[in-house]
Amino acid sequence: GIGANGHLGFNEPGSDVSLKTQVADLEAVTLKSGESYFAGPRNMPTQGITLGLATLLHTKHVLVIANGAHKTAVVEKMVKGPKTNALPASLLQDHAACTLSLDAAASGRLR
Numbered sequence: 001g002i003g004a005n006g007h008l009g010f011n012e013p014g015s016d017v018s019l020k021t022q023v024a025d026l027e028a029v030t031l032k033s034g035e036s037y038f039a040g041p042r043n044m045p046t047q048g049i050t051l052g053l054a055t056l057l058h059t060k061h062v063l064v065i066a067n068g069a070h071k072t073a074v075v076e077k078m079v080k081g082p083k084t085n086a087l088p089a090s091l092l093q094d095h096a097a098c099t100l101s102l103d104a105a106a107s108g109r110l111r
Contacts, residue, residue, distance in 0.1 A: 001065045005029045006074050006087035008056060008064070010048035013086050020052040053088060061097040064089065066106040075102060076109040 005013055010024045024047060026034075031044055038044045056062065066075050078089040079100075085091065092098045102110075 002071065002074060002078060002089045003030055004033060004070060004074055006077060006089045008053075008088050008092075010050035011053050011056065011088045013088065015050075015053055015085055015088055017053045017057070017085050017091065020055045022050055022052055023047050024050045053085070053091065057091060057095065059095075061099070062092055062095055063099050063101060064092065065101045067103045069105040069108065071102075071106040072108045075100070075106050079110060 002008060003012075005027060007013065007015075007027070007030060010026060010030070012024060012027045012030065015024070026046055026048055030048075031041070031046065035041050035044050064078075074087070074089070077087055078092070081087060081090050083090045083093050
C-alpha cells in the first residue's frame with residue numbers, strides 16, 4: 001500500500017534509494033494511521049521493517065494498493081508528480097512492471 005505521505009512499505013519520505021532491507025523509523029503520519037491496527041498509540045511500534053527502496057525498485061513486479069478519498073492527492077502525486085525520494089511512491093513511475101490497484105475514491109484525480 002501507499003501511505004498518505006507517499007511511503008511504500010515503510011520507506012518514508014526522504015528514504016535513501018540505495019538502501020535494502022532495514023529497520024526504519026516511522027513518521028508521525030504513519031504512526032497516526034497505524035494506531036487502529038495496534039489498539040491505540042501506546043501499542044504502536046515506532047519502527048518497521050522495510051524492504052528498502054533499492055530492493056523494491058529492482059523487483060520484477062510491484063503492486064501498489066490505495067483505497068479511499070484520503071489517498072487521492074498522494075496517488076495523483078505518485079503518478080503525475082516529479083520522481084523524488086521525498087515521495088517514495090513516485091519513484092515507481094519508471095518501474096517496468098508496476099500495477100496500481102485503486103478504488104474509485106483513490107483514483108478520483110486521475111484521468
